[in-house]
Amino acid sequence: MPDKATGKSAGDAGGSGLDRVREELTKYLLTKANKVVSTAGDKMSKVAQGELPGELPKMGGKLLQGESPVKAVGGQVLKGVKDKAVEKTKELFGGGGKAGSKKVTNIIEVLDVGLPLRRVYDHWTEFEEFSSFMKGVVEASRSDDDDLESQWRLKVGPSKRSVKAEVLEQVPDERVVWKSSGETTTHGAVSFHELAPSLTRIVVVVEYTPGGFLEKTGSIWRVQGRRLRLDLKHFQRYVTLGAEEVPEGWRGEIREGELVRSHEDALADEESDEETDGNDEYDEYDEEGEYEEEGEEGEEDYNSEEER
Structure with a gap:
């Protein structure tokens, strides 16, 4: 309705x-x-x-x-x-952000080698041989006209990088401090410590700034640290078992990025010190000989007086 x-x-x-x-x-x-x-x-x-x-x-x-x-x-x-x-x-990964440009990987490794301190240090300074037993070093060479610089070709994972290294400080048998520039940058130091007459400890500290997408991806998984650890073990094996000759090494000294003593001068100083030590021993022997001769002369004089 x-x-x-x-x-x-x-x-x-x-x-x-x-x-x-x-x-x-x-x-x-x-x-x-x-x-x-x-x-x-x-x-x-x-x-x-x-x-x-x-x-x-x-x-x-x-x-x-x-x-x-x-x-x-x-x-x-x-x-x-x-x-x-x-x-x-x-x-x-390098898209222009500040975070990517400042990404740094810190690596610290410690290794004990059963050899005297000097021999381990001299082996380390002959880094041109590293490529023969280290997988992370493709090629390394010292600059002909500058003892402070060296050229390196490194391999990290699937990538290869060319870098130029400069020594900031190098004290024989103690430490080496360096920085590198190029496609990959590092700032590091290696020190040598005598634990016993035939036992040396190596401490390596590196700040590693990866370059390129693959290396930055690898830094997340600490590929660089594992690579360095393995290469240090290769160094230990090489100097302990593989090296047949005693290395001459590089005995120069660098302070604050300046060469204060060349390799040749260091060797000459060592030879001079050895000769000085030898002469000191000879002089002591002569003095003892002279003392014995004086004693014999004294006995002859005493016997002469008795005969009289």
Whole structure:
């Protein structure tokens, strides 16, 4: 029956009421969806460590197109996380970020070698031989006109790098401090310590700045540290079992990046010291001989006096 006041039937009134409820429910759901989108966007932005500017309108558009709120929010949040990951990866692996340019790997290794201190040090200074037993050294050579510089061709994982090394300090039988420049940079020191007459400890400390994508990836897994550790063991095996000749070594001295005593001068000083030590022993023998002769003369004089 139609309503006398409105002229509408009860069915029409019921339909109008249902439409009103549906409209209010839709508004409520849209409000809740917007709140969910806003909250989820804020939280995921914090996880991604960055903002997602302009993404909320995109999510709202997808909602209006009939896409579920979860799918709309999830898609945009994942995109934000992906973009942030790409940005961080570029910074780490040389994409122009400051973090990538300052990434440094610190390496410390200790090795004991069953040989006298001087022999171990002299073997170390003959680094031109390293390529014959170390897998990480492809080639090494000392500069012809400068005792402070050397050229190295290194292998770390699948990559090879050419570097120029400069000695900052070198004291025979004590320590060597260097820095290198080129595709890969290092700043390191190796020191030698006598534990016993035939036992020497080597301590190596290196700051390694990788160059290139592969090396920076390898630094995450400490490939460089493992490579150095293995090469030190190769050095230990070589000097203990493989080296047949006693090395001459490089006996020069470097202080504050300046050559203060050449290899030739150091050898000459050592020979002079040995000769001085030999002469001192001879002089002591002569003095004893003279003392014995004086004693014999004294006995002859005493016997002469008795005969008289």
